[in-house]
Amino acid sequence: MNSRHAPPPRPAEPAPAATGVISSWDLSVGVDGPGTRFVVFTSGCSLRCLYCQNPETWHMRDGRPVTTEEVMAEIGRYQRFITVAGGGVTISGGEPLLQPRFTADLLRRCRDSGLHTALDTSGLLGERATDAMLADTDLVLLDIKSYDAVTYRRLTGGPLQPTLRFARRLADLGRPTWIRFVLVPGVTDDLEDVDGLARFVASLDNVERVDVLPFHRMATDKYRRLGLRFPLADTSPPDEELLARVHDRFHRHGVATT
Numbered sequence: 606m607n608s609r610h611a612p613p614p615r616p617a618e619p620a621p622a623a624t625g626v627i628s629s630w631d632l633s634v635g636v637d638g639p640g641t642r643f644v645v646f647t648s649g650c651s652l653r654c655l656y657c658q659n660p661e662t663w664h665m666r667d668g669r670p671v672t673t674e675e676v677m678a679e680i681g682r683y684q685r686f687i688t689v690a691g692g693g694v695t696i697s698g699g700e701p702l703l704q705p706r707f708t709a710d711l712l713r714r715c716r717d718s719g720l721h722t723a724l725d726t727s728g729l730l731g732e733r734a735t736d737a738m739l740a741d742t743d744l745v746l747l748d749i750k751s752y753d754a755v756t757y758r759r760l761t762g763g764p765l766q767p768t769l770r771f772a773r774r775l776a777d778l779g780r781p782t783w784i785r786f787v788l789v790p791g792v793t794d795d796l797e798d799v800d801g802l803a804r805f806v807a808s809l810d811n812v813e814r815v816d817v818l819p820f821h822r823m824a825t826d827k828y829r830r831l832g833l834r835f836p837l838a839d840t841s842p843p844d845e846e847l848l849a850r851v852h853d854r855f856h857r858h859g860v861a862t863t
């Protein structure tokens with residue numbers, strides 16, 4: 606074949622933008638990854654955690670269809686600011702892994718733009734996260750809501766094991782992870798369960814820290830506006846003594862907490 610007449614190679618076509626459904630986006634500091642974060646709240650979640658702060662994200666039908674290109678255009682308006690502030694983009698929800706193609710495409714586009722990426726997930730659908738998606742994720746924020754399967758189901762309506770399996774897989778892949786644990790008096794404060802979680806986390810060498818988040822009732826009004834009753838409306842936040850005891854359980858196993 607005469608190569609002089611071969612057509613010049615075509616430039617690679619940009620991948621088509623994925624479509625997803627989101628509830629909102631927002632800027633946050635300190636809780637959704639390092640620095641100032643642009644947080645995308647995806648719509649849809651199959652769990653129903655008693656303390657959920659984002660009930661408006663539960664149903665896909667309440668969200669807004671968007672393409673990853675549209676979200677990237679919005680992120681672009683803040684990119685300089687969040688980069689200077691040592692931050693990045695966090696995909697949260699809802700449950701981002703309910704929309705794995707959208708989430709993977711968004712993570713890839715953020716990565717290609719030089720942005721730090723974080724994925725905030727319950728881990729229930731961890732099997733939907735491909736290794737390629739996780740390679741585009743600089744940090745996983747993994748909620749382990751209880752280490753006791755019965756408590757976990759009572760609290761979330763779902764099974765614990767998929768989350769633990771996902772945690773192990775993240776360790777095998779060496780993906781940096783922060784574990785998040787919400788301390789709810791009378792629900793997740795059993796110190797034996799906390800010990801079990803601390804032991805499990807200590808066995809994962811990719812976990813950088815555990816965030817012990819004190820339960821609060823700030824979403825009560827949000828529930829009322831949605832015509833729902835906040836299930837833990839009568840539960841008080843943990844006191845300082847209980848918080849200190851729980852932090853101590855993690856520290857005994859050499860696990861850093863915030």
Ligand code: SF4
Nearest residue numbers: 650652653654657699
């Ligand atoms: S997993 Fe998250 S979004 Fe889903 S119900 Fe629980 S706290 Fe709410």
